[in-house]
Amino acid sequence: MKQTLKISVAAVAACLAGLVFAADDTRSMRGADVNASDGAAEVKTYVGKRPGTQAPVARTFSTQPPVIPHAVDNFDEINLETNQCLDCHGAANYKKKKAPEIGQSHFLDRDGKKLSDASARRYNCVQCHAPQVDAPPLVENTFQGDEVAAKKPAKKN
Numbered sequence: 001m002k003q004t005l006k007i008s009v010a011a012v013a014a015c016l017a018g019l020v021f022a023a024d025d026t027r028s029m030r031g032a033d034v035n036a037s038d039g040a041a042e043v044k045t046y047v048g049k050r051p052g053t054q055a056p057v058a059r060t061f062s063t064q065p066p067v068i069p070h071a072v073d074n075f076d077e078i079n080l081e082t083n084q085c086l087d088c089h090g091a092a093n094y095k096k097k098k099a100p101e102i103g104q105s106h107f108l109d110r111d112g113k114k115l116s117d118a119s120a121r122r123y124n125c126v127q128c129h130a131p132q133v134d135a136p137p138l139v140e141n142t143f144q145g146d147e148v149a150a151k152k153p154a155k156k157n
């Protein structure tokens with residue numbers, strides 16, 4: 001009986017020591033100290049200047065929504081009344097604005113019927129098209145793009 005008690009006291013002590021040690025040394029996979037409070041992420045500024053002054057960013061796979069190469073900070077938020085993206089990229093204005101027209105797939109409604117401008121399914125552009133910041137990847141990544149297929153724009157459907 002006494003022996004058992006001794007063993008369990010030793011086990012508890014070992015666990016406690018383990019906890020203290022762990023608390024000192026535990027880090028997240030990204031190296032953050034788990035005991036430090038988690039502040040808001042740093043706000044990074046988007047890269048890219050006024051639209052019309054830069055080259056498109058190469059796509060890494062054929063069906064990728066192209067990323068936004070230009071600045072977006074000065075545009076109003078997309079809402080029911082305004083969508084500045086369409087003011088430049090929509091069917092009515094893209095030629096005048098010298099902007100690439102929205103993809104042909106953007107004109108189709110859910111029944112495959114062709115509309116005269118972007119379908120509601122494609123109205124919220126930034127749901128798929130992302131502005132860019134100059135930031136290193138959060139974790140190492142070995143993704144290899146399908147560049148051959150990406151060179152050609154996706155099949156218009």
Ligand code: HEC
Pocket residue numbers: 050051052053054055056057065066067068069070072075084085086087088089097098099100125126129
């Ligand atoms: C003032 C006109 C203008 C506005 C507003 C605008 N764009 Fe653009 N956009 C352009 C031009 C011009 C380009 C060609 C690249 C360049 O010169 O920046 C372009 C390029 C792009 C591309 C790259 C296309 C490709 O094939 O690689 C995407 C995606 C894009 N814009 C999305 C958007 C979205 C989403 C918005 C709204 C948040 C937006 N743009 C607002 C003019 C505009």
Ligand code: HEC
Pocket residue numbers: 063064065066083085086089090100101102103104105106118121122123124125126127128129153154
């Ligand atoms: C549901 C996702 C989605 C939404 C929402 C969306 N797009 Fe796209 N966009 C894509 C994909 C995928 C492609 C590439 C394949 C294609 O053309 O359909 C693309 C292609 C484009 C291109 C390049 C077209 C070309 O022929 O090279 C432009 C410009 C563009 N989108 C602008 C916009 C704008 C502006 C909006 C908002 C009115 C928008 N997109 C909304 C997914 C989306």
